[in-house]
Amino acid sequence: MTFSSLFLGPRFARGAHGLLHCGTYKNQSVAVKISRILDGYNKNSDLADKVEKQFNREFTFLSRFHHPNVLKFVAAYKDPPVFCIITEYASGGSLGSYLNEIEYDHKFLPLKKVISMALDIARGMAYIHSQGIVHRDLKPDNILVTEEFHLKVADFGLACEEAQCKRLADGAGTYTWMAPEMLKRKKSYNRKIDVYGFGLILWELVAGTDPLEDMTPAQVAFAVLKKNLRPPVPEHCHPTMRALIEQCWSSKPKKRPEFWQIVQILEQFEAMC
Numbered sequence: 001m002t003f004s005s006l007f008l009g010p011r012f013a014r015g016a017h018g019l020l021h022c023g024t025y026k027n028q029s030v031a032v033k034i035s036r037i038l039d040g041y042n043k044n045s046d047l048a049d050k051v052e053k054q055f056n057r058e059f060t061f062l063s064r065f066h067h068p069n070v071l072k073f074v075a076a077y078k079d080p081p082v083f084c085i086i087t088e089y090a091s092g093g094s095l096g097s098y099l100n101e102i103e104y105d106h107k108f109l110p111l112k113k114v115i116s117m118a119l120d121i122a123r124g125m126a127y128i129h130s131q132g133i134v135h136r137d138l139k140p141d142n143i144l145v146t147e148e149f150h151l152k153v154a155d156f157g158l159a160c161e162e163a164q165c166k167r168l169a170d171g172a173g174t175y176t177w178m179a180p181e182m183l184k185r186k187k188s189y190n191r192k193i194d195v196y197g198f199g200l201i202l203w204e205l206v207a208g209t210d211p212l213e214d215m216t217p218a219q220v221a222f223a224v225l226k227k228n229l230r231p232p233v234p235e236h237c238h239p240t241m242r243a244l245i246e247q248c249w250s251s252k253p254k255k256r257p258e259f260w261q262i263v264q265i266l267e268q269f270e271a272m273c
Helices: 046-062 095-104 111-130 192-207 217-227 239-248 259-272
Strands: 006-014 018-025 028-036 073-079 082-088 143-145 151-153
Touching: 018 082, 028 046, 046 073, 046 082, 095 143, 095 192, 111 151, 111 192, 111 239, 111 259, 192 239, 192 259, 239 259
Parallel strands: none
Antiparallel strands: 006 018, 018 028, 028 082, 073 082, 143 151
């Protein structure tokens, strides 16, 4: 890419190692993710290695994905210590922010809307898994909302080829949405870790709040591993949705459905509503 074609607009979010700006690239609205190491760049440092690996993963996977429920790749630029990825701009922000607004207003989402949103995520993830990729950090903050209220899976900085996802060696994932087999650190895992995270997201869509929000990350990890803890499913949850949530967050990966099966279940459920 050439920076002469990029107009950088205001910042709208901050990540662990970079900033997110809205902008315009070749006359289209885009999001610009800039990762930059400011404090004395050393290509041999752990931080430099981590940032570059995340950039390489995200560029590699985003540039090969083509699906309406996966964030669209536009361009990339790499000149250490600066790493830049340009994608389509999702003006609705993250699903996490949207759910926080719902919680603040003390509202529950209508069942039809829950199903529609869940289908968007499941279709995107079914496609990602069909490409042999594991996301490893599926959570509301990594799902974006378009102006037309379509959901798109995003942020592939921690994703990996399933054949290479042998253990948690580089800090992947977020405890609240992390499957038990990931929390065990030394245990191998597969694509079903994403299904576990989806189960928690599905619970959030129904409950309208964060799962286990009154616990620290360390407490969540301990409770999930030692007590097999899950947040209580709300009484108003439809039995079909309850069953799907409980299947997805099963402690046994083999009992969790594949995403293509989840899509079928939700499509059948949607047709009944």
